[in-house]
Amino acid sequence: MTYVTVEKINKSFKGQTVLHDINLSFKQGEFVTLLGPSGCGKTTLLRILAGLIDPEQGVIKIDGKDVTHVKAKDRKIGMVFQSYALFPNMTVAENIAFGLKMKKLDKAAIQKKVARMVELTGLSGKENSYPRELSGGQQQRVALARSIVTGPKVLLLDEPLSALDAQIRKNLQKQLRAIQKELNMTTVLVTHDQEEAMAVSDRIYILNEGYIAQSGTPHEIYTKPVNEFVARFIGNYNVFKGEELSLLTRGTEFPHKLYAVRPEAFTSQMIDNGLEIIGKVDKVMMLGNVTRYELFSNGVSVTAEHLHKSNEDIQEGTLKTLYIDKKDVISLA
Amino acid sequence: MKIKRPFYHYLTIGAVLLYLIVPLLGTLIYSFSTQWxxxxxxxxLTFHWYKELFGDSVFLKAMGRSLILSFGATVLSLVIMVPTIFSIVVYAPRLEKFIQSLIVLTYAMPxxxxxxxxxxxxxxxxxxxxVVTVGAYFVGILPYMYQGTRNSLRNIHAVSLMEAAEILGAGQFTAFLKVILPNIMTGILVSSLLSFSILFGEFVLVNLLVGGSFETIQVFLYKKLNVSGHIASAIVVCYFILICILSVVIVKVTRSKKETV
Known part of the structure; x- marks a missing residue:
């Protein structure tokens, strides 16, 4: 059953429309990501959900209740900000307890809930520390604990991991997802990082210039991009015109305007009824477990990726034959 | 490796220090001298001039008036300007340019x-x-109160803190009182001390507006200049000690602020 509904949301700043008729819906306990490049409107949409910005048109419903004009403080949502926005004058415990105090809970209940959150977010021993005494990862966890301790109906995350280094970010992605699942909390994440979106989400909405370009599960989004923007934004898809693909495959007919092919869909092993591309290897890059290179054929460049194997030596300047299954050539709208 | 500093560097620094210290030292010695x-x-050497000064009820009253005027204007500015600047920075940032232009005007007016x-x-x-003087003082210290408070609000990212507090269920007033105010207190204190010390030394406005009818320490000093140089020097020394104390407090507060950031 739908838990959060966003219907026909429109918003403009200084006469420029940043959100056009946005419709979203997600179920209780779902982890939804709003993914898109800078300036696509994802943060504005999140802030509208939070009640920090009023939409010009449209309706927001949470748990069946119209909250479009409900103040942020009464909306029963939690939010983690990009800058964490921890209160510098308060300790970790006081930061976490703030929302509970605003709800006027008794002292014993506050202490119990704070202790549970401290344990859940791995902050034991840091209760009496001030935010300035914590690392970026610890601050992020305090912000998370503070936002979920009040038991919000929806948790909103505004690029909460973007300021952290890669290793900590990956660990926190796992923790975030584990905590979200444990609490079965409906969560909306805003990010521009497609890998992060793929790693944590049940469903992804891709935004571009204020429109929803595509929505679906991470698998659907990755394997079936519906247009050029999504294909280019998700992963390193090759986007070919029909005639370029005909040139590459020496005459095979491709009637549509644009096609997308994932770089890892190319293989060195022959495929029955597959397409064959012969070209010169260029720009070989070792990316850890993956080798990426370009193949030039008939003036068209193809980016291909293979799992790194010690017995397969890919040399720049050599001729190479690649094969691709026809079903991996996706026609774009 | 130790960097060699040429002799003339020390000479320049020494000359500047002498230029600054000699008049103060001269005033200090003159305030203790029987005749010079x-x-x-x-x-x-004598304490006579200080005894006479502190025995003069007019001096003590003038000191009291200066304190009341400066303190009153500073408190008035705190009560009115801090919430106003907060509202502008957090809720109406578009007005900032307009307010800044207004504040620059106070510098431009002699x-x-x-x-x-x-x-x-x-x-x-x-x-x-x-009352008019207090009002004029209020306007005079606007730039210091505005800059200090605005910078403090920006440093703590007041907008995000307010949003976070409101999302956690706090009303605007509660969020301001519990989250914003404690975090900008140091900046406000520094601005207030600076404003207070500037107002305490103000002469032009108070002399022209109230003059003899409400004699402050600066007006009293001006009058004493024609009576006794020794007493005038003693007044300057007292005034200087008070300003030094205020400066030390400002430095201490600023340092503690840096340590906590």
């Missing part, structure tokens, strides 16, 4: 022109000129 007219060093304008406007209005 015909000799290189004072003829004798004290004499302000005083003449105020006298013409309020002399026959029935409003006490002491």
């Amino acid at each position: 007219h015909k000799t290189i060093l004072p003829e004798g 004290g004499v022109i302000i005083a003449v304008g105020l006298i013409r406007a309020y002399a026959n209005s029935g409003i006490s000129m002491v």
Whole structure:
């Protein structure tokens, strides 16, 4: 059953429309990501959900209740900000307890809930520390604990991991997802990082210039991009015109305007009824477990990726034959 | 490796220090001297001028008036300006440019022109000129209060903190009181001390607006200049000690602020 509904949301700043008729819906306990490049409107949409910005048109419903004009403080949502926005004058415990105090809970209940959150977010021993005494990862966890301790109906995350280094970010992605699942909390994440979106989400909405370009599960989004923007934004898809693909495959007919092919869909092993591309290897890059290179054929460049194997030596300047299954050539709208 | 500093560097620094210290030292010694007219060093040292100064009820009253005027204007500015600046920075940032232009105007107006304008406007209005002086002081310290408070609000990312507090269920007033105010207190304190010390030394406005009818320490000093140089020096020394104390407090507060950031 739908838990959060966003219907026909429109918003403009200084006469420029940043959100056009946005419709979203997600179920209780779902982890939804709003993914898109800078300036696509994802943060504005999140802030509208939070009640920090009023939409010009449209309706927001949470748990069946119209909250479009409900103040942020009464909306029963939690939010983690990009800058964490921890209160510098308060300790970790006081930061976490703030929302509970605003709800006027008794002292014993506050202490119990704070202790549970401290344990859940791995902050034991840091209760009496001030935010300035914590690392970026610890601050992020305090912000998370503070936002979920009040038991919000929806948790909103505004690029909460973007300021952290890669290793900590990956660990926190796992923790975030584990905590979200444990609490079965409906969560909306805003990010521009497609890998992060793929790693944590049940469903992804891709935004571009204020429109929803595509929505679906991470698998659907990755394997079936519906247009050029999504294909280019998700992963390193090759986007070919029909005639370029005909040139590459020496005459095979491709009637549509644009096609997308994932770089890892190319293989060195022959495929029955597959397409064959012969070209010169260029720009070989070792990316850890993956080798990426370009193949030039008939003036068209193809980016291909293979799992790194010690017995397969890919040399720049050599001729190479690649094969691709026809079903991996996706026609774009 | 130790960097060699040329001799003339020390010479320049020494000359500047001498230029700054000699008048102060001269004033200090003169305030303790029995007579210092015909000799290189004072003829004798005495506490007489300080005894006379602190025994003079007019001096103590003048000191009290200066404190009341400066403190009153500073408190008034705190009560009115801090919430106003907060509202502008958090809720109406578009107004910032306009407010800044207004504040620059207070620098552009010479004290004499302000005083003449105020006298013409309020002399026959029935409003006490002491109140008018407090109002003028309020405007005079606007730049210090505005810059200090605005910078503090920006440093703590007041907008995000307010949003976080409101999402956690706090009303705007509660969020301001519990989250914003404690975090900008140091900045406000520094601005207030700075404003207070500037107002305490103000002479032009107070002399022209209230003059003899509400004698402050600066007006008292001006009068004593024609009576006794020794007493005038003692007043300057007292004033300087008070400003030094304020400066030390400002430095201490600023340091503790840096340590906590």
